Amino acid sequence: MVGPDNTIYAGSYDGRLYAISPDGTKKWAATTGVIGNSTSAFGAGGTVYVASDNYNLYAIRPDGTQRWTFPTGSDIHSAPAIAADGTVYIGSGDNNLYAVGVAPPRRAIAKVPVTTTPAWPMFHHDRAHTGRSEFSTSANPGILKWTFSTGGSATANPVIAVDGTIYVGSDDYKFYAVRPDGSRKWVSRTSGTVESPAAIGADGTLYFGCNDQRVSPNPFNSNLYAINPDGEQKWVLAMAGGRMDAPVIGADGAILANTNNELYAVNPGGTLKWTFTPSKFTTLSSPAIGTDN
Numbered sequence: 001m002v003g004p005d006n007t008i009y010a011g012s013y014d015g016r017l018y019a020i021s022p023d024g025t026k027k028w029a030a031t032t033g034v035i036g037n038s039t040s041a042f043g044a045g046g047t048v049y050v051a052s053d054n055y056n057l058y059a060i061r062p063d064g065t066q067r068w069t070f071p072t073g074s075d076i077h078s079a080p081a082i083a084a085d086g087t088v089y090i091g092s093g094d095n096n097l098y099a100v101g102v103a104p105p106r107r108a109i110a111k112v113p114v115t116t117t118p119a120w121p122m123f124h125h126d127r128a129h130t131g132r133s134e135f136s137t138s139a140n141p142g143i144l145k146w147t148f149s150t151g152g153s154a155t156a157n158p159v160i161a162v163d164g165t166i167y168v169g170s171d172d173y174k175f176y177a178v179r180p181d182g183s184r185k186w187v188s189r190t191s192g193t194v195e196s197p198a199a200i201g202a203d204g205t206l207y208f209g210c211n212d213q214r215v216s217p218n219p220f221n222s223n224l225y226a227i228n229p230d231g232e233q234k235w236v237l238a239m240a241g242g243r244m245d246a247p248v249i250g251a252d253g254a255i256l257a258n259t260n261n262e263l264y265a266v267n268p269g270g271t272l273k274w275t276f277t278p279s280k281f282t283t284l285s286s287p288a289i290g291t292d293n
Contacts, residue, residue, distance in 0.1 A: 001040040001124075001131050003062070009048060011035025017050055019064060028064030032056075039124065041080040041088070043137030049088055051076035057090050057100060059142055068142030070100050079157040079197075081120040081166075082133035083180070086140045089120075089158040089166055097158060097168050099145040099182060119160040122199035123246030127289040146182030150174065156208075157197035157246070161229070167206055169194025175208060177231060186231035191223070199247045199255065201268065204229040207255045209244025224257055226270060235270035246286035256287045263287060 001009045007027060008020040015034050019027040033054030041049045046062040053075040059067040073094030081089045087101035124131045151172030158168040164180040171193040177185040196209030206227040222244040226234040239259050247257040254273055255266045260282045265273040 001042075003042055003048070004046060004132055005062070007062075009040050009050075011038075011040075011050060015052075015054075017048070017058075017060065030058070030060050030064050030066065032058050032060075038076055039079045040131055041082055041125070042130075042132045043082060043086070043140075044132075044134055045136050045138045047137055049080040049082070049137075051078065051080065051090055055092070057088070057098075057142075059088075059137075059140070070098070070142045070144070072096065072098055074153075077155045079124065079131075081125075081158045081160055082135060082137060083160050083164060083166075084119045084135050085164075085180075086135060086137040087145060087180075088137065088140060089160070089168075091153075091155060091158060091168055093153045093155065095150050095153055095170070097148040097150065097166065097176075097178060099147070099166075100142060101140045101145050103143045103145055118162050118200045119164070120158070121161075122159060122248055123157055123197045123286055127248045127250065128291075129286070129288045148176070148178050148182050148184070150176055152193075156195055159198050159200055161200055161204065165229075167198050167200075169196065169198070169208060169210075171195065175206075175225070175227065188225075188227055188231050188233065190225065196222075196244045196257075197246045199249045201249055201255075202253065205234065205268070207247050207249070207257075209239075209247060209257060211243055212238075222259055224255065224264070224266060226268075237266060237270050237272070239264055243284075245284065248287050248289055250289050251293050256289065258283060258285065258287050260284070 016029040033052035038051040048060045057070040072092035078091035150170035152170040156169035166178040175188045190210045192212040198206045198208040212223045224237045245258045263276040
């Protein structure tokens with residue numbers, strides 16, 4: 001990941017997060033434990049958030065010193081998402097979605113700052129995958145606000161809508177909408193594990209991939225789901241090629257989704273726009289879109 005000041009951040013299997021200057025020199029290395037599939041997120045003040053296989057979420061200052069550590073009950077393969085009020089959300093292998101921030105007073109109603117755009121609309125925040133939030137997390141002390149239990153491992157990365165609703169998938173064949181106070185808003189059933197994080201369209205439609213075991217005739221295929229903000233299913237599009245990575249929405253509204261072997265561009269109505277085969281080998285990455293689309 002590349003920080004706001006162009007510092008390059010890379011996690012390593014030696015249990016450290018490295019910060020590298022644009023000229024290639026090492027700035028610092030912070031001990032975090034092994035950073036597996038999780039990636040960094042940046043608060044507006046420059047704090048780096050990254051999770052580790054040692055069950056912890058880390059908040060690290062731009063100088064490499066640690067602000068705080070937050071423990072979960074299992075290894076973390078989810079990337080953090082940052083809300084408008086500075087809350088950091090992370091899914092864990094212990095079947096829980098965690099809200100980390102300022103612990104609310106008992107019986108208090110959570111207040112969500114009003115925004116005109118989703119706080120964290122897609123994987124790595126935006127179509128260029130910068131991982132940078134426009135909201136400050138300087139007041140976040142790393143205290144548990146609440147946990148939301150899913151019926152399976154919450155490995156998919158959470159995304160956050162305009163009204164503060166948090167969306168996350170699970171391997172219990174369900175996709176969850178969670179209110180900012182930690183209560184369930186609705187749940188949508190799928191036909192397989194939901195490991196792909198959602199992308200939120202301009203009209204609030206949720207697009208996410210599912211490794212379907214019932215709808216697709218081939219158990220190694222995936223389906224792209226479109227769900228209304230109220231949880232009603234709009235359409236499902238079958239895709240060949242295996243596991244789907246995080247979909248991204250282009251400036252023209254097209255949804256781009258990558259399976260193991262194909263890159264798909266899908267119109268918002270659910271019709272196929274085009275496909276592209278990168279190579280004869282498996283590709284395991286989410287597409288990123290440049291400023292020229």
